[in-house]
Amino acid sequence: MNAQKAQALTAVDRYQDLLCEVSDKLWDHPEIGFHESYAAELYCSTLNELGFQVEKNLAGIPTAFSGSYGEGGPVIGFLGEFDALPELSQQDGALSRCPVQEGAPGHGCGHNLLGVGSLAAALAVKEYLQNNNLPGTVKFFGCPAEEGGSGKGFMARSGVFQNVDIAFSWHPGEVNSVSTEGTMSNYQICYHFHGISSHAAMAPELGRSALDALELMNIGVQFLREHVPTDTRIHYAITNTGGSAPGTVQPYAEAVYLLRAVHPEQLIDLYERVNQIAKGAAMMTGTTVEIEFIKACSNVLINSELNCVMQKNLEEVPPTEFDEADLQLAREYQKTFSKGKTYYDTLVDEVTNSNLKTELQAKADEPIHAGVMPLAQERQGFVSSDVGDVSWNCPVAQINGATMPAGVAMHSWQMVAVGKTPMAKKGMLHAAKVMAASAIDALEDPSVVQRAKEELQRRTGGKPYRSPIPPEVQPKLP
Ligand SMILES: [Zn+2]
Ligand SMILES: [Zn+2]
Incomplete structure (x- = not known):
């Protein structure tokens, strides 16, 4: 690592008190998607203080914003999320399920760390540009409502990521x-x-x-499942049954459907077929159906060029040093859940080098995985993320950072409980350095951006980004 890069990364350590304080404050004020007014306010004032130029109200969303520094290209983006999850309120550091406030939200996906890690990376890149007097712009994007709101999808639809050259997240x-x-x-x-x-x-x-109409719709969709592409996913939740009195015919009922397919085009047909079933169910029961499109997101396009840069930096940036107290706490948490097949195990399964595989298998029982996993083969997963819409606009790479006890499930009370611990913060600062170092590589060698863009062009087949969200659909703001 050259001296300029190493110097820039020290910004993460120098500002660690401030960064950890922001993360803790966000953990203390969990807000669900599009309601993140405390978080947006805190980020905007922090960005201001740190010398970034703040732009608020992106895409007409009060909790979407950016902080920029520098001039000219390349424009490097860091994506920050900060929304919490409903009903996951949990006391800091507690070893059993115990909410701070019953029914209140909690940071079950670690987004208090996610946003701050990205901010820390942006800060280090800002220092690099400043110290070396170089052209280039670094931009932190405050992206609301990742959990079920597709905040980045709405931001992408209004062109927020159009002029970004490459972006990173974790x-x-x-x-x-x-x-x-x-x-x-x-x-x-x-x-x-x-x-x-x-x-x-x-x-x-x-x-x-x-309610009859809703039940018939659900039955119709169960029969539809046999006749859709294998990799399609159809989920639903009944969000209103029409009341609790069986002696009253229910005048209203509703269900939320979540349809998934790899390519956004495949969803157009699936959506139409589900709509026809809903209309059929209404016709059968003499009711009417109102179809409300809530949100959509695109698939994430992997960028191998940027992934290789990220892997190199994961291996180069000194690893997080978890001390005995961190490891002991992680062991305590591990006693609170039964350890099934973990994400670590899945990654190890894919390792083809048998010596390396054996070596990694031997570490499966570590309380925190501090090591670096080898770069895995590209594969298709089944979850969704609104990072997808960013990745159709500019090359994007993401890393996972070890911030919690091995085997902890996402969206669990344990995940909330460890969100303010030293292990979480150490992992966050480490991820920030890896992202910043990768961005600095791209600033030092413009061909990285060039190749990443060529790869994106190949993956989209040259097709321009088309938002999967219809133009008349607005985000569900409070
Ligand atoms: Zn999540
Ligand atoms: Zn998340």
Whole structure:
């Protein structure tokens, strides 16, 4: 690592008190998607203080913003998320499920760390540009509502990422690895059925049951499952059953559907078929259905060029030093869940070099995985992320950073409970350095950006980005 790069990375250590304080404050004020006013305020004032130029209200979303530094190209983006999850309130450091406030949100996906890690990386790159008097722009993007809101999808639709050359992000987790997993595109739709209420015994002939319609829709969709592409996923939740009185014909019922397929185009057909089933169910029951498109996201396009740069830096940046207290705490948490097949195990399964595989298998029981996983083969996963829409606009690479006890499940109370611990913060600062070092490589060698863009061009087949969110659909703002 050259001296200029090493010097820039020291910014992460020099500002670590401030960075950890922001992360803790976010953990203390968990807010769900599009409600992140405390987080947006805190980030914007911190960015300001640190010398970034803040732009608020991106895409008309009050909690979407950016902080920029520098002039000219390349424009390097860091993606920050900060939304929490509903009903995951949990006390800091507690070893059993115990909410701070019953029913309140909590940081079950580690987004208090995610956003700050990206901010720390942006800060180090800013120092690099400043110290070396170089052209180039670094931009931190405050991206709301990753969990179920596709905040980046709405931002991408309004062109926020259009002039970004490359972007980086990360996710807190149980390993240090470059993400080589493609995600799926999705649509989220709410089906509202409207019927007529009446006394179910005295005047059943006058009632038209919205709940019946909803049940018939769900049955229709179960039969549809056999006749869709194998890699399609259809999930649903009944979000309103129409009431708790069986003696009243339910005048209203609703379900939220989540449709997934690899390519956004495959969803157009699937969506139409599910809509036809909903309309058929309404017709059968003499009710009406209102179809509300909530949000959508595109699949993530992997960028091998940037992934190789990230892998090199994962191996070069000195590893996180977890001390005995971190390891002991991790062991305590491991006692609170049964360890099934973990993400670590999945990555080890894919290692083809048998010596390396044996070596990694021997470390499977470590309380925290501090080592670096080898660069995995690219594969198609089944989850979705709104990073997908960014990745159709500019090359994007992401890493996973080890911030928690090995085997902890995402979106669990344990994940919330460890979000303020020293192990989480150490992992966050490490991920920040790896991302910053990768961005600095791209600044030092412009051919990296060039090749990454050529790869994106190949992967999209030259097709311009088309938002999967219809133009009339607006984000579900409070
Ligand atoms: Zn999540
Ligand atoms: Zn997440």
